[in-house]
Amino acid sequence: MKNVDMQMHVRGTSQFVDDLAAPAGCLHAALVTSRVARGRIRSLDLAEVLAAPGVVAVYTHRDVPGLNEVGHVLRDQPLLAVDQVEYIGQPLALVVAESHQAAWQAAALGRADIEELPAVLDPREALAQGMIHGQKRILVSGDPDAAFQTCRHVVQGRLASGPQEHFYFETQRALAVPTEHDTIKVHASTQSPGAFHRHLAEVLGLPMHKVELDIRRLGGAFGGKESTAVWVVAPALAAFLLKRPVKLVLPRNHDIATSGKRHPYEYDYRIGLDEEGQILAYEVDLYQHAGACADISLAVLGRSFLHASGAYRIPNIRVRAVSCRTNIPPNNAFRGFGVPQGTFAIEAAVTHAAEVLGVPAAQLKRKNLAGDGDVLPFGMVLENTNSGRCWETLDARVDLAARHAAVAEYNRTHTDSKRGLAVVPVCFGISFAQTALNQAGALVNIFVDGSVEVSTGAVEMGQGVNTKIQLVAARTLGIAPDRVRVHTTNTSRVPNASPTSASTGADLNGMATKYACEDLLTRLRRFAGQHLGHDDPEQITIREGVVHLAGKPTELRWEKLVAAAQWARVDLSSHAFYATPNLHLDPKTERGRPFAYYSCGTSLTEVWLDCVRGTYRLESVEVVHDVGRSLSEVIDRGQVAGGVMQGIGWSTVEQLRYAPDGRVLTGANAYKIPDLKSLAPHFAVTLLENSQNPNAVCNSKAVGEPPLIHGLGAWFAILDALRSVRRDKDLPSLPLTPEKVFMYLHG
Amino acid sequence: MAHHKISVTVNGSVESVDVPSNMTLLTMLREKLGLTGTKNGCTAGECGACTVFLNGEPVNSCLVLAVECDGAEVRTVESLARNGQLDPIQQSVIDHNAVQCGFCTPGVLISARALLDRNPDPTEEEIRDALVGNLCRCTGYIRILDAVKDAARVGAAPGTGGSR
Numbered sequence: 001m002k003n004v005d006m007q008m009h010v011r012g013t014s015q016f017v018d019d020l021a022a023p024a025g026c027l028h029a030a031l032v033t034s035r036v037a038r039g040r041i042r043s044l045d046l047a048e049v050l051a052a053p054g055v056v057a058v059y060t061h062r063d064v065p066g067l068n069e070v071g072h073v074l075r076d077q078p079l080l081a082v083d084q085v086e087y088i089g090q091p092l093a094l095v096v097a098e099s100h101q102a103a104w105q106a107a108a109l110g111r112a113d114i115e116e117l118p119a120v121l122d123p124r125e126a127l128a129q130g131m132i133h134g135q136k137r138i139l140v141s142g143d144p145d146a147a148f149q150t151c152r153h154v155v156q157g158r159l160a161s162g163p164q165e166h167f168y169f170e171t172q173r174a175l176a177v178p179t180e181h182d183t184i185k186v187h188a189s190t191q192s193p194g195a196f197h198r199h200l201a202e203v204l205g206l207p208m209h210k211v212e213l214d215i216r217r218l219g220g221a222f223g224g225k226e227s228t229a230v231w232v233v234a235p236a237l238a239a240f241l242l243k244r245p246v247k248l249v250l251p252r253n254h255d256i257a258t259s260g261k262r263h264p265y266e267y268d269y270r271i272g273l274d275e276e277g278q279i280l281a282y283e284v285d286l287y288q289h290a291g292a293c294a295d296i297s298l299a300v301l302g303r304s305f306l307h308a309s310g311a312y313r314i315p316n317i318r319v320r321a322v323s324c325r326t327n328i329p330p331n332n333a334f335r336g337f338g339v340p341q342g343t344f345a346i347e348a349a350v351t352h353a354a355e356v357l358g359v360p361a362a363q364l365k366r367k368n369l370a371g372d373g374d375v376l377p378f379g380m381v382l383e384n385t386n387s388g389r390c391w392e393t394l395d396a397r398v399d400l401a402a403r404h405a406a407v408a409e410y411n412r413t414h415t416d417s418k419r420g421l422a423v424v425p426v427c428f429g430i431s432f433a434q435t436a437l438n439q440a441g442a443l444v445n446i447f448v449d450g451s452v453e454v455s456t457g458a459v460e461m462g463q464g465v466n467t468k469i470q471l472v473a474a475r476t477l478g479i480a481p482d483r484v485r486v487h488t489t490n491t492s493r494v495p496n497a498s499p500t501s502a503s504t505g506a507d508l509n510g511m512a513t514k515y516a517c518e519d520l521l522t523r524l525r526r527f528a529g530q531h532l533g534h535d536d537p538e539q540i541t542i543r544e545g546v547v548h549l550a551g552k553p554t555e556l557r558w559e560k561l562v563a564a565a566q567w568a569r570v571d572l573s574s575h576a577f578y579a580t581p582n583l584h585l586d587p588k589t590e591r592g593r594p595f596a597y598y599s600c601g602t603s604l605t606e607v608w609l610d611c612v613r614g615t616y617r618l619e620s621v622e623v624v625h626d627v628g629r630s631l632s633e634v635i636d637r638g639q640v641a642g643g644v645m646q647g648i649g650w651s652t653v654e655q656l657r658y659a660p661d662g663r664v665l666t667g668a669n670a671y672k673i674p675d676l677k678s679l680a681p682h683f684a685v686t687l688l689e690n691s692q693n694p695n696a697v698c699n700s701k702a703v704g705e706p707p708l709i710h711g712l713g714a715w716f717a718i719l720d721a722l723r724s725v726r727r728d729k730d731l732p733s734l735p736l737t738p739e740k741v742f743m744y745l746h747g
Numbered sequence: 748m749a750h751h752k753i754s755v756t757v758n759g760s761v762e763s764v765d766v767p768s769n770m771t772l773l774t775m776l777r778e779k780l781g782l783t784g785t786k787n788g789c790t791a792g793e794c795g796a797c798t799v800f801l802n803g804e805p806v807n808s809c810l811v812l813a814v815e816c817d818g819a820e821v822r823t824v825e826s827l828a829r830n831g832q833l834d835p836i837q838q839s840v841i842d843h844n845a846v847q848c849g850f851c852t853p854g855v856l857i858s859a860r861a862l863l864d865r866n867p868d869p870t871e872e873e874i875r876d877a878l879v880g881n882l883c884r885c886t887g888y889i890r891i892l893d894a895v896k897d898a899a900r901v902g903a904a905p906g907t908g909g910s911r
């Protein structure tokens with residue numbers, strides 16, 4: 001089934017936060033932010049801001065009625081700075097004005113007298129100075145030291161991967177409307193109903209039942225609207241203090257300059273193999289460039305850490321991971337949540353090893369590919385992965401050996417241009433690694449006319465979760481999908497909801513919806529039995545909106561059944577709850593089963609490289625991915641294609657620069673995301689056939705994040721072409737922009 | 748800030764609007780006329796979400812001042828469907844599921860409509876050229892490309908974009 005919002009989207013009638021009709025008297029908020037990366041605040045001078053045309057009020061931390069704190073995991077992020085600043089772009093004061101433009105123009109007039117301290121912008125330097133978030137993590141499995149002694153080949157190196165800007169099309173925004181009894185209603189673009197609800201209440205000093213957060217849809221999020229609550233809480237604070245509606249819409253360049261990114265990482269790796277190319281040992285240090293506040297960085301780091309072995313079977317391993325506190329805006333979640341970085345390191349290590357062994361990287365990868373029965377470094381046994389089947393399916397589609405031969409032949413006969421290819425297997429754990437977050441509630445109401453309304457904690461951001469939930473409800477109740485409507489995500493209908501992230505939106509909320517519908521169905525079947533003079537509800541089913549008795553259709557239609565049941569005083573509303581079973585991870589031993597299952601796939605990426613100019617073209621991308629028994633093939637294929645393209649962007653053209661003082665230099669005009677010309681002439685997505693998954697709703701598998709990893713294939717394919725030209729250099733960093741490619745070739 | 752009274756034909760109806768000198772066409776459409784179908788993705792001429800027809804040509808409305816539109820004809824995504832009937836490009840975008848979050852969609856539709864108006868049978872290269880300024884962060888483009896190809900193949904029907 002298609003995305004239910006599509007009709008409105010093409011007519012321009014779907015509403016995002018900024019499309020809601022502005023309530024009478026609506027004001028606009030903006031932020032005065034720090035121009036210094038690190039220092040002590042001596043004083044703020046906001047006189048000019050206050051005197052600017054259209055300005056209604058200016059607030060500092062002193063005006064916060066509740067807690068001046070929006071730290072997502074640790075309490076280390078003030079809403080408005082108190083006595084120190086930790087990054088350029090940190091909010092110092094909140095400006096409220098008659099128009100959006102007036103507010104931002106006035107905010108630019110804010111001045112702060114700050115005693116500057118030396119900013120730390122390099123993660124290794126931060127570590128050397130003891131500037132870290134949380135604790136270092138170490139995971140050891142087997143005996144890596146002993147194993148390295150026995151290895152025939154040991155290869156080591158250093159690597160780095162850069163930041164990635166989310167570039168969700170709809171920037172951060174919220175509209176807050178004061179309501180009676182000192183309550184407030186906030187319409188926001190956020191993935192985290194439960195957490196943001198709590199942040200709002202804490203900052204306003206209100207009990208949570210006085211705050212209502214409503215989320216209709218997001219113009220993209222990709223993790224960037226999961227944890228940083230500043231832009232939702234700030235307008236609510238203004239609205240609460242002024243008792244007037246206030247909207248904040250973050251201008252694009254402010255969004256780029258002050259919001260979190262995918263974390264840059266640095267890596268030291270060492271890999272050991274035997275004669276046959278079997279990986280015996282792997283050691284990796286992950287240095288996460290986290291920025292000034294912990295935000296959600298430790299959770300991201302945890303995922304990189306747990307995915308350090310990538311898609312491979314590695315008997316002896318040591319992983320060390322640390323989150324480095326630097327003076328840049330706090331980085332946060334981005335689709336993949338640390339897995340792309342963890343995977344990048346092991347993929348590079350294996351590729352580097354293949355080069356030393358003189359064999360194609362794909363050969364080593366296939367040989368060491370983890371599959372069912374293999375044990376991950378933290379003790380979880382892989383089941384139902386289909387990893388080998390994904391690889392064979394890809395091979396059958398493309399003939400890997402022939403592709404390798406064709407590239408080799410091209411490169412033998414060409415000097416001014418080269419081709420390169422890469423096979424990337426993906427193995428991605430599904431569930432929040434933080435066990436507590438793996439829960440969801442759903443409220444299903446059936447009205448007397450037979451229409452059905454579902455509310456969950458899932459946020460629609462273009463990934464199609466509402467459509468999937470609608471399908472689950474319709475399928476479970478035995479009625480047509482158009483009888484079901486999925487309502488906005490609202491904290492008054494479904495409280496304390498986990499963020500829609502970690503690819504779990506449909507898994508968790510779909511399952512809660514299914515339970516609620518099953519509960520209603522039980523009541524309706526019992527009633528239908530009585531109604532039809534048949535007291536065995538087991539004999540009653542509902543199919544295509546018609547009550548069936550012993551498998552045969554009756555005269556009783558859904559609408560009549562529902563109306564009669566209501567009249568007979570049957571409750572037609574149900575709330576249900578789902579918590580993913582059997583998840584655990586012991587933080588002391590780093591052992592457990594943090595994921596419900598794994599999502600796997602394999603892809604082939606081919607590129608053509610102009611060795612004179614350093615430019616390249618993606619020629620072909622072939623992806624095979626396992627989505628279980630898909631709830632909606634059209635949606636899942638779209639998720640795969642979009643995810644892969646974001647991964648390609650991260651690997652190739654998306655580059656963000658910081659000035660030596662810690663300022664983000666790249667604006668909307670310089671930050672390049674892939675465009676229509678980046679799309680490879682051949683781009684094919686195959687969903688693995690005959691796949692089942694007992695661990696998620698209706699046998700499906702999560703699809704939001706894992707496919708992004710295939711985008712790494714672009715980096716490795718370009719690398720493959722580059723290494724056919726010269727190998728006397730270290731591996732370049734990610735992304736491989738054309739400039740970097742040129743410098744690699746000619747520098 | 749000086750204000751100007753301008754007269755502009757938007758989606759077929761003549762509007763008389765009072766605009767400050769620095770107001771963009773995009774802001775005028777969204778805030779003065781309540782036409783929120785046209786989206787603001789960057790205010791910098793980079794993303795294409797704000798694309799509308801100005802005198803028959805697709806433009807980034809975030810880069811055009813409202814005062815420049817005095818006497819002009821503007822068409823937005825809201826005008827593509829006629830009497831509730833979708834334009835073939837809208838239908839094709841639905842048929843190909845070329846929408847995820849939907850924020851880029853209005854701009855994509857206008858650029859595609861403009862292409863098909865001037866070139867009913869574009870090559871793939873021509874489609875890529877015409878839509879290269881319409882970024883999309885969600886779909887990965889393949890379906891957008893297929894939707895435009897297909898709309899062209901089924902015969903792009905009467906153009907609704909230009910003033911011709």
Ligand code: FES
Nearest residue numbers: 788789792795809
């Ligand atoms: S909003 Fe005009 S091009 Fe992005």
Ligand code: FES
Nearest residue numbers: 848851883884885
């Ligand atoms: S569908 Fe979200 S930006 Fe294109």
